[in-house]
Amino acid sequence: MSLVERDLKVIWHPYTQMKTAQPPIPIVRGEGTCLFDENGKKYIDAISSWWVNIHGHAHPYIAKKVAEQLQKLEHVIFAGFTHEGAIELAERLLNLLPINQKKAFYSDNGSTAIEVAIKMCLQYWHNKGQGRNKIIAFKNAYHGDTFGAMAVSGRSAFTAPFDSLLFEVEFIDLPDASNIKALKSQISKIKDETACFIFEPLIQGTAGMLMYKAEQLDQLMAHCRKEDVLMIADEVFTGFGRTGKPFACNHVNELPDIMCFSKGLTGGTMALGLTTCTQAIYDAFLSDDRLKTLFHGHSFTANPVACSAALASLDLFTDEQTAISIKRIEASHVQFAAKIKSHPKIKAIRQTGTIIAMEWETGNNTSYFSSLRDTLYNYFIDAGIILRPLGNIIYILPPYCITDAELAYIYSKIEQALNEI
Ligand SMILES: *Cc1c(COP(=O)(O)O)cnc(C)c1O
Numbered sequence: 356m357s358l359v360e361r362d363l364k365v366i367w368h369p370y371t372q373m374k375t376a377q378p379p380i381p382i383v384r385g386e387g388t389c390l391f392d393e394n395g396k397k398y399i400d401a402i403s404s405w406w407v408n409i410h411g412h413a414h415p416y417i418a419k420k421v422a423e424q425l426q427k428l429e430h431v432i433f434a435g436f437t438h439e440g441a442i443e444l445a446e447r448l449l450n451l452l453p454i455n456q457k458k459a460f461y462s463d464n465g466s467t468a469i470e471v472a473i474k475m476c477l478q479y480w481h482n483k484g485q486g487r488n489k490i491i492a493f494k495n496a497y498h499g500d501t502f503g504a505m506a507v508s509g510r511s512a513f514t515a516p517f518d519s520l521l522f523e524v525e526f527i528d529l530p531d532a533s534n535i536k537a538l539k540s541q542i543s544k545i546k547d548e549t550a551c552f553i554f555e556p557l558i559q560g561t562a563g564m565l566m567y568k569a570e571q572l573d574q575l576m577a578h579c580r581k582e583d584v585l586m587i588a589d590e591v592f593t594g595f596g597r598t599g600k601p602f603a604c605n606h607v608n609e610l611p612d613i614m615c616f617s618k619g620l621t622g623g624t625m626a627l628g629l630t631t632c633t634q635a636i637y638d639a640f641l642s643d644d645r646l647k648t649l650f651h652g653h654s655f656t657a658n659p660v661a662c663s664a665a666l667a668s669l670d671l672f673t674d675e676q677t678a679i680s681i682k683r684i685e686a687s688h689v690q691f692a693a694k695i696k697s698h699p700k701i702k703a704i705r706q707t708g709t710i711i712a713m714e715w716e717t718g719n720n721t722s723y724f725s726s727l728r729d730t731l732y733n734y735f736i737d738a739g740i741i742l743r744p745l746g747n748i749i750y751i752l753p754p755y756c757i758t759d760a761e762l763a764y765i766y767s768k769i770e771q772a773l774n775e776i
Contacts, residue, residue, distance in 0.1 A: 387411040
């Protein structure tokens with residue numbers, strides 16, 4: 356049996372309608388920006404394998420560090436025990452983050468990093484004897500697929516079967532110059548019941564790479580600070596250079612209370628989640644009363660192998676060559692945007708850092724499930740490029756090692772698609 360036949364017998368894929376989906380493409384090898392299938396066909400991974408990869412596939416330096424770690428210590432329980440990788444990673448990351456981030460709590464992925472953040476905020480108020488249990492989030496937000504993360508995400512086709520079980524959230528519009536005042540008063544009205552405000556800084560990825568301005572986020576954050584509403588910055592997607600700065604929160608002056616990371620944390624090598632917080636949040640859990648403990652943990656909390664991948668990725672991330680690559684990709688996107696923005700098929704084009712998104716003109720049929728999405732997806736797969744449109748929105752979000760020639764090839768195929776489809 357072929358890999359595809361074996362797959363279809365036993366596997367249930369994520370976000371996939373198994374009845375109508377095309378068979379998956381078996382990938383056997385990765386190198387740099389490219390993935391290779393079993394027939395040797397090459398694909399440029401223009402979406403960093405669901406936004407996780409930042410330094411390229413099968414990076415030899417990360418591979419070496421992970422292999423070394425595997426021969427020393429593969430895992431150890433993280434309650435009552437610790438290990439150097441987890442300590443060093445926390446030390447180095449906290450150094451790079453906004454200065455008020457003081458403690459690191461590990462988990463397994465982006466969704467769990469969010470669950471931890473939400474529980475930290477709710478229990479922070481609980482431990483202080485204040486029953487604040489309202490959460491504010493942006494409309495169309497995406498914070499993950501576990502129940503708490505789903506609850507603070509916008510209600511959508513993804514959440515519909517579960518909507519009746521999701522806790523209530525106060526959803527607010529993305530800020531712009533015209534509505535910022537109204538948003539502030541909306542927050543002020545419920546501040547006494549509100550535990551926290553959770554947001555994707557600057558870019559709502561899953562919503563379709565929707566972008567909003569740092570200036571207005573800064574104003575909203577300043578208002579939350581004034582009203583004593585805790586802030587959770589979900590940097591699961593935006594972290595590690597995507598927005599042109601190391602973290603999206605580096606674009607604002609205000610400081611979030613809690614930050615969540617995953618995707619790029621290990622360079623896209625393996626699953627690891629991280630929630631960081633301020634000293635004040637951490638202190639609210641310190642007590643002789645054991646009931647004030649944060650009762651949360653996963654079997655693989657702070658897995659040493661995952662930490663070694665994250666440390667190796669951090670070595671590469673802090674190398675000046677990476678900052679240069681990020682600038683190069685950014686400049687290249689700017690040029691491409693200018694070139695195609697007046698094409699009649701382009702309804703909107705937006706860019707932040709290494710991310711560029713193009714909205715395809717479709718008349719009225721703009722849903723996630725529109726057939727255009729599949730047409731575009733297949734068009735680029737045939738051309739050896741992995742682009743995974745969100746409905747009618749195509750975006751490029753490459754590993755930072757992408758070459759100018761690879762970028763030029765992706766751009767040329769997009770232009771060709773604009774003219775042919
Ligand atoms: C992907 C994502 C998550 C969830 O991360 P997983 O590792 O897929 O669970 C949370 N927040 C944002 C902004 C994301 O893009």
